[in-house]
Amino acid sequence: MEENLDSFEKIKVPALDEILGKKFPVLDDGFIRVVDYMGSDESIVQAARVSYGKGTKKVTEDRGLIRYLMRHHHTTPFEMCEIKLHVRVPMDTWRQWIRHRTANVNEYSTRYSIAIDASQKTNLSEWRIQAKNNKQGSEGFFPDEIGSKLSEREKELQDFARGIYQERLSLGVAREQARKDLPLSTYTEAYWKIDLQNLLHFLALRMESHAQYEIRSYANIIGNEIVNRWCPVAWEAFQDYRMNALSFSLQELEILKEIYKGNKSEVNKLADSYGWLKIIDKRFTKNIERAEFEEKLERLGIEKPWE
Ligand SMILES: Cc1cc2nc3c(=O)[nH]c(=O)nc-3n(C[C@H](O)[C@H](O)[C@H](O)COP(=O)(O)OP(=O)(O)OC[C@H]3O[C@@H](n4cnc5c(N)ncnc54)[C@H](O)[C@@H]3O)c2cc1C
Numbered sequence: 001m002e003e004n005l006d007s008f009e010k011i012k013v014p015a016l017d018e019i020l021g022k023k024f025p026v027l028d029d030g031f032i033r034v035v036d037y038m039g040s041d042e043s044i045v046q047a048a049r050v051s052y053g054k055g056t057k058k059v060t061e062d063r064g065l066i067r068y069l070m071r072h073h074h075t076t077p078f079e080m081c082e083i084k085l086h087v088r089v090p091m092d093t094w095r096q097w098i099r100h101r102t103a104n105v106n107e108y109s110t111r112y113s114i115a116i117d118a119s120q121k122t123n124l125s126e127w128r129i130q131a132k133n134n135k136q137g138s139e140g141f142f143p144d145e146i147g148s149k150l151s152e153r154e155k156e157l158q159d160f161a162r163g164i165y166q167e168r169l170s171l172g173v174a175r176e177q178a179r180k181d182l183p184l185s186t187y188t189e190a191y192w193k194i195d196l197q198n199l200l201h202f203l204a205l206r207m208e209s210h211a212q213y214e215i216r217s218y219a220n221i222i223g224n225e226i227v228n229r230w231c232p233v234a235w236e237a238f239q240d241y242r243m244n245a246l247s248f249s250l251q252e253l254e255i256l257k258e259i260y261k262g263n264k265s266e267v268n269k270l271a272d273s274y275g276w277l278k279i280i281d282k283r284f285t286k287n288i289e290r291a292e293f294e295e296k297l298e299r300l301g302i303e304k305p306w307e
Helices: 041-052 062-071 076-080 091-097 144-170 175-181 196-206 213-230 232-243 250-261 264-273 288-299
Strands: 024-026 030-038 082-090 104-107 128-130 138-141 187-195
Touching: 024 213, 030 213, 041 062, 041 076, 041 232, 062 076, 062 232, 076 187, 076 196, 082 091, 082 196, 082 213, 091 187, 091 213, 144 175, 187 196, 196 213, 196 232, 213 232, 250 264, 250 288
Parallel strands: none
Antiparallel strands: 024 030, 030 082, 082 187, 104 187, 128 138
């Protein structure tokens, strides 16, 4: 990366320029494309050097500086980069997406225009079964015989709702009222502009395994196909220190210390004192904090120390 503190030349990212306007398909009829952007990895460094002084260059390489900023949550330099996307998303996914308040949004208006004539359709092999342990999640898929019936009924419902909508429009009902019974599977489109700091926050929440499959599909494209080209060094740092990192609470560290010492009775005593060996949240069949710690132990290749 070039030292750019005193340069006012517009920063360009050739790898992102190559895909400007290109539609990345998502789900059956959705897409994401980059409309415009401002900044790059260089802008993050440039902004940081304003606060740390030019002298920093001598001791810290650009990559090291970006990684330092990411590790220590020095967030404002990442806000110097902005991106504008054009997205086409089913309304139920958009409802989750729009909860991220730190973006600038302009959405297709179904008061002004006729609603987009496309609804998200579920392939017969993609109907998910309600998870037993997690009320917000799913586990496994229905067999194709059931899936095929569900997809057939989905089509009937979508066609029926669209038919009534068209009937209302042809009678002259106002578009703002005619739309009220359209299903949440109806696609909407928006321009969505956000800075890199808040985009990474969005991606941390929406690429994560607990996010719903549909929004995760969009987030994965934004992260892997777009941010990866746009700010590769920041993206790498984000993977290393946010997405794939593990953090431990004080309690977890205490238990880890005892596991390391091989002190099983102390491990169990501590876990019991934290209430981890009882079920305290009736929504789950096991203690949720303990379950999350067990996932971390699995990543570390450590067997869970209790029955
Ligand atoms: C897996 C999952 C499940 C969810 N389940 C539910 C649910 O059941 N019900 C539900 O209602 N929502 C749910 N949400 C939405 C969630 O609670 C957040 O509203 C959403 O993820 C947006 O997060 P955010 O506010 O951090 O992001 P943004 O709105 O993008 O904000 C980014 C950051 O800016 C700051 N910020 C923004 N606005 C303010 C403000 N007004 N005051 C102070 N700080 C602010 C905060 O630090 C915030 O983290 C869920 C989200 C996920 C990922």
